[in-house]
Amino acid sequence: MSHASSGPPEYSSKELSAKTWPDLARLFEKPEIGDAWWCWCTFHHVSSFSTPEHKPARTRAERAGKNRRNKESLVKNDRAHGVIVYANGEPVGWCQYGRREDLPRLDHSRNYQSLSPKDKNEKLWRITCFVVDKNYRRSGVASTALKAALESIRIKGGGLVEAIPVSKTDQGPGYMYTGTVSMFEKAGFKIVGPFGTGRTSTVVMRRVI
Ligand SMILES: CC(C)(COP(=O)(O)OP(=O)(O)OC[C@H]1O[C@@H](n2cnc3c(N)ncnc32)[C@H](O)[C@@H]1OP(=O)(O)O)[C@@H](O)C(=O)NCCC(=O)NCCS
Numbered sequence: 001m002s003h004a005s006s007g008p009p010e011y012s013s014k015e016l017s018a019k020t021w022p023d024l025a026r027l028f029e030k031p032e033i034g035d036a037w038w039c040w041c042t043f044h045h046v047s048s049f050s051t052p053e054h055k056p057a058r059t060r061a062e063r064a065g066k067n068r069r070n071k072e073s074l075v076k077n078d079r080a081h082g083v084i085v086y087a088n089g090e091p092v093g094w095c096q097y098g099r100r101e102d103l104p105r106l107d108h109s110r111n112y113q114s115l116s117p118k119d120k121n122e123k124l125w126r127i128t129c130f131v132v133d134k135n136y137r138r139s140g141v142a143s144t145a146l147k148a149a150l151e152s153i154r155i156k157g158g159g160l161v162e163a164i165p166v167s168k169t170d171q172g173p174g175y176m177y178t179g180t181v182s183m184f185e186k187a188g189f190k191i192v193g194p195f196g197t198g199r200t201s202t203v204v205m206r207r208v209i
Pocket residue numbers: 034035036039040041093130131132133136137138139140141142143144169170172173174175176177179180182183186
């Protein structure tokens with residue numbers, strides 16, 4: 001069911017924390033959440049799932065349970081950050097951000113090496129994932145989450161912020177989980193160079209906050 005008949009709802013946002021973890025869990029456990037149900041935005045937290053401590057689970061259901069437990073533990077240890085967006089008190093979307101140290105996956109990608117910032121001492125933040133309830137898509141939830149995430153980064157001291165959004169938006173919403181180039185352009189980001197050559201052509205974008 002869509003909310004569209006009564007016009008776009010007012011959105012609010014909250015920072016992910018041990019206190020708001022149940023809201024994030026509620027969002028990811030909705031049937032309308034799509035592929036995020038098993039990933040729990042853990043992909044960017046690890047350099048690779050092939051290391052012994054991240055041995056791949058056999059089924060998606062097993063992975064979902066494992067990833068949920070990992071995510072909860074990261075939240076409780078202050079290693080997972082993001083912003084949850086609410087419509088009338090209901091969690092409807094979210095955006096994950098964090099320091100490079102907590103979201104290291106890109107550093108292990110060959111395509112990223114030549115684009116890595118030259119100044120290794122600069123504080124580097126990443127915005128890696130968006131997830132929006134299917135009933136609320138295409139009504140500004142992800143854009144609201146991005147704005148709120150940038151504000152959180154600013155409050156935490158700012159620095160260089162990077163993302164790898166998609167430049168092709170015709171492959172379906174599941175392929176757009178890193179956001180779109182136009183969303184990031186509107187938020188003041190500039191393209192640094194090409195990153196992924198797959199179906200969606202991702203690019204590295206950056207701005208200083
Ligand atoms: C991609 C996604 C986050 C977009 O969220 P949203 O709230 O619908 O996005 P917004 O309404 O804020 O729109 C942001 C931009 O994306 C564009 N957009 C959103 N959905 C789109 C679609 N299906 N096709 C093309 N463009 C789309 C909008 O037009 C807008 O562009 P603009 O900035 O040029 O106006 C959402 O579709 C989603 O959750 N997809 C699934 C992601 C997923 O599977 N995540 C887990 C991976 S493990």
